[in-house]
Amino acid sequence: GESVGLHLPTLSVQEGDNSIINCAYSNSASDYFIWYKQESGKGPQFIIDIRSNMDKRQGQRVTVLLNKTVKHLSLQIAATQPGDSAVYFCAENPHNNDMRFGAGTRLTVKP
């Protein structure tokens, strides 16, 4: 089965607040991780990635944190906006280019 899982299936935040979405992975051989955003009726869209030689990477309003010791990945979204409402997936790449996805977290932003 898939080796990537998520702690929270749903997350509701107030507009303007920061969001944190968590992900656990079980394959210690994984050394490349990606966060995707999927809006209703659309395909997943790349947000940010991180390799195992890093523990933090920042993008525009998003930060990914990687804790290899406990095999945990998180996505932080600063100043969450209504347009951030979507399902967020983490994915890992343990070998070759075989990307495996977690179950996803639905983020709802309240105005």
Add this chain to the structure above:
Amino acid sequence: NAGVMQNPRHLVRRRGQEARLRCSPMKGHSHVYWYRQLPEEGLKFMVYLQKENIIDESGMPKERFSAEFPKEGPSILRIQQVVRGDSAAYFCASSPPIPQTKLFFGSGTQLSVL
């Protein structure tokens, strides 16, 4: 540079018919992946192909399902003798021939089996 193109966008089949889903990768991408997604669920890996080769089909059912990525033309996911349980969104993704790189996804094909 067009993105990953999937067609049809919606496909309706009756039980027992065949479904053929097409995926044209981004220009320059030689790797194609197929994923299946049920409502309110995650993406389940099905198969990973390079041109004319199946690299990993561990997520694809052994019966009724097949995939190909010919030298010329799109990748095809074929489902024979469809059953109601095959109803799902099928997403295709592509990537360049670079190890451990992000995948680019198409908009998916929604298969409905009546």
